[in-house]
Amino acid sequence: MQVTAIYPGTFDPMTRGHIDVATRSSKMFDDVILGVADNPSPSKKPFFDTDERVAMAKAILKDLPNVHVRPFSGLLVKYAEEVNAKVIVRGLRAISDFDYEVQIAGVNRHLQPDVETVFIAAAQDYTFLSSSIVKELAMLDGDYSDFVHPLVIAEFKRKLAARSAAKEGNNP
Numbered sequence: 339m340q341v342t343a344i345y346p347g348t349f350d351p352m353t354r355g356h357i358d359v360a361t362r363s364s365k366m367f368d369d370v371i372l373g374v375a376d377n378p379s380p381s382k383k384p385f386f387d388t389d390e391r392v393a394m395a396k397a398i399l400k401d402l403p404n405v406h407v408r409p410f411s412g413l414l415v416k417y418a419e420e421v422n423a424k425v426i427v428r429g430l431r432a433i434s435d436f437d438y439e440v441q442i443a444g445v446n447r448h449l450q451p452d453v454e455t456v457f458i459a460a461a462q463d464y465t466f467l468s469s470s471i472v473k474e475l476a477m478l479d480g481d482y483s484d485f486v487h488p489l490v491i492a493e494f495k496r497k498l499a500a501r502s503a504a505k506e507g508n509n510p
């Protein structure tokens with residue numbers, strides 16, 4: 339039986355923790371769709387646009403032939419059905435992830451009992467790593483090169499430079 343899994347997230351931006359989960363998933367399933375949320379929860383206002391998050395993830399994961407990066411919007415279980423994915427992959431870092439993740443897994447199972455959520459424990463080196471930490475370091479000019487692919491650093495530089503140029507333009 340061919341098993342397709344979906345690994346959904348905001349990936350704002352993709353970190354080495356995400357890369358690790360995507361790589362490990364690619365060895366467990368025939369195909370992995372890395373679903374980049376186009377409409378993440380209202381509490382999250384992504385720094386990178388959906389197109390930018392998708393393009394970065396595609397470039398970073400280009401050497402994993404069975405991982406396919408796709409934007410998605412709407413209900414995750416509906417999208418899973420659309421792409422015939424029977425498994426949802428989520429990463430678990432700490433107890434703090436647990437409550438939320440188990441709650442969402444329960445709701446998704448209620449909505450679509452044929453789709454199973456599988457949790458992958460974060461690698462030891464990445465248990466503290468999140469996209470929010472990376473964003474904070476990037477804004478404060480801290481060194482986050484151990485946490486992301488070099489392409490992400492270049493994208494931050496580009497976007498932050500464009501922002502400050504726009505600000506200067508507004509305040510001559």
Ligand code: ADP
Pocket residue numbers: 346347348349350353354355356359378382427428429430431435459460461464465466467468469
């Ligand atoms: P979301 O908005 O869905 O939480 P994220 O991009 O923050 O999207 O995370 C996507 C998934 O990757 C989640 O399951 C999250 O727990 C997992 N994840 C995030 N960071 C790491 C990490 N450092 N190691 C392992 N899994 C992680």
